[in-house]
Amino acid sequence: MAQDSCNNNFNDIHKPFNLQQTIAESGRCLYCYDAPCIQACPTSIDIPTFIHQIRSHNTKGAGKTILSENIMGGTCARVCPTEVLCEEACVLNTSMEQPVKIGLLQRHAVDTLIKNSNSHPFQRKATTGKIIAIVGAGPAGLSCAHRLSMLGHNVNIYEAKPKSGGLNEYGLAAYKMVDQQAQNEVAFLLEIGGITIKNNHYIESISDLKQNYDAVFTGIGLGKTYTLGIDNEDINGVQDAVDFIETLRQTEDKKGIPVGNDVIVIGAGNTAIDAAVQAKRLGATNVTLVYRRGEKHMSATSYEINLARENDVVIKLWSAPVKIKGKKKVKSMTFAKTGIVDGGYKITEETYKIKADMVLKAIGQKLDTTHLTMTTEKGKIVVNNGYQTSVAGVFAGGDAIKSGEDLTVQAVEDGKQAAHAINTFLEEEV
Ligand SMILES: Cc1cc2nc3c(=O)[nH]c(=O)nc-3n(C[C@H](O)[C@H](O)[C@H](O)COP(=O)(O)OP(=O)(O)OC[C@H]3O[C@@H](n4cnc5c(N)ncnc54)[C@H](O)[C@@H]3O)c2cc1C
Ligand code: SF4
Structure with a gap:
């Protein structure tokens, strides 16, 4: 993969709104009394107020409303799973409309405030000496x-x-x-x-x-991270997904980052999805995400699961890792089919193999x-x-x-x- 096309794969996934889009989207908010979106935001941002400020062309004021509850409103606007937080609670969902794009509006307001302010928007109280x-x-x-x-x-x-x-x-x-x-x-x-x-x-x-x-x-x-508890976990080519992602985040020119041709990602959360999608965007030919239970049990949101599929990540469910094969370097993994038998989770005797030259473990941090x-x-x-x-x-x-x-x-x-x-x-x- 050419250097630029590889690096372009890591461009902004959500294009920011321009001013016109922002004003138009702010006009869709119904300014609900007892707005459910505020309850759904863990930092209780006053969402209707900041959207109203945007609509009244007071974008910097909107930014301050957001940051007064959430000083990292800029990052949260980019990474919050809004589909299960504020935007899920938007009442427009009940009338079969798209929810107000709260995350993108928030991003516009906070970015505008930070870019166009000469001084920090908050002051310190008199010093306490503590x-x-x-x-x-x-x-x-x-x-x-x-x-x-x-x-x-x-x-x-x-x-x-x-x-x-x-x-x-x-x-x-x-x-x-x-x-x-x-x-x-x-x-x-x-x-x-x-x-x-x-x-x-x-x-x-x-x-x-x-x-x-x-x-x-x-x-x-x-x-710390969890281990699979099977043999060969330390073999070359097997690593924690968080380490893989850290290297990726700390390397400016992504083209130089080693990635396998046949990558297996084990896990079902957002870390697993992030590792799988980024491995694919780095140039892996086949990326297979394997999880021991069904899709409805995955902790990744449906948005993230769709993102993986849109990036050609193959998702294999009801499969538990049993063997990592390879001498000096990983060559394949064997999985056992799993299922619910008599109401309980069971690993069956039926197994299958997937070729691999890279295995990323995303089974949780502790x-x-x-x-x-x-x-x-x-x-x-x-x-x-x-x-x-x-x-x-x-x-x-x-x-x-x-x-x-x-x-x-x-x-x-x-x-x-x-x-x-x-x-x-x-x-x-x-
Ligand atoms: C791969 C991955 C992707 C994620 N994606 C998302 C996402 O898209 N959206 C989302 O909302 N959340 C996401 N999360 C979760 C989110 O990143 C965390 O919930 C959040 O960062 C937790 O913040 P924290 O400050 O508690 O811990 P951290 O962000 O983990 O920060 C802890 C800091 O403490 C330092 N530290 C630890 N021990 C010591 C010590 N003894 N002495 C000094 N320093 C120490 C560490 O170096 C670290 O910098 C993701 C998590 C992971 C792993
Ligand atoms: S994007 Fe995040 S921080 Fe902003 S309102 Fe929604 S849940 Fe709260």
């Missing part, structure tokens, strides 16, 4: 930092990776996050002041930070509990209603806790709410 440590510069940590700064606190963020942004920078699909979106958003967010990020700083004892800080927020995401001293349960840090962990003064949010779905927008909401909880904690301490 300093908070945040571990992890992903959406949860950054959102928490920004809100804490608005409340007048100073923040030091410790981030293990060389770049900030968490999965916004290292995980989200390249065709959703074009033009350095993640880094531009971090720079925008830091304009408020009072936040210092220390990159390449892995913190082992998170709870110990409390000794030197007024409070601590843990936004460490899910740093919390790295190696150095955590706070209570965890079912692979998540336990927090109370105020986002506080079992260690006093140590808070947590994002993928590391069980709140809503593991989504960017939920991590942003957790960070925001935790900042308010930390503020209350500090006020009560006085």
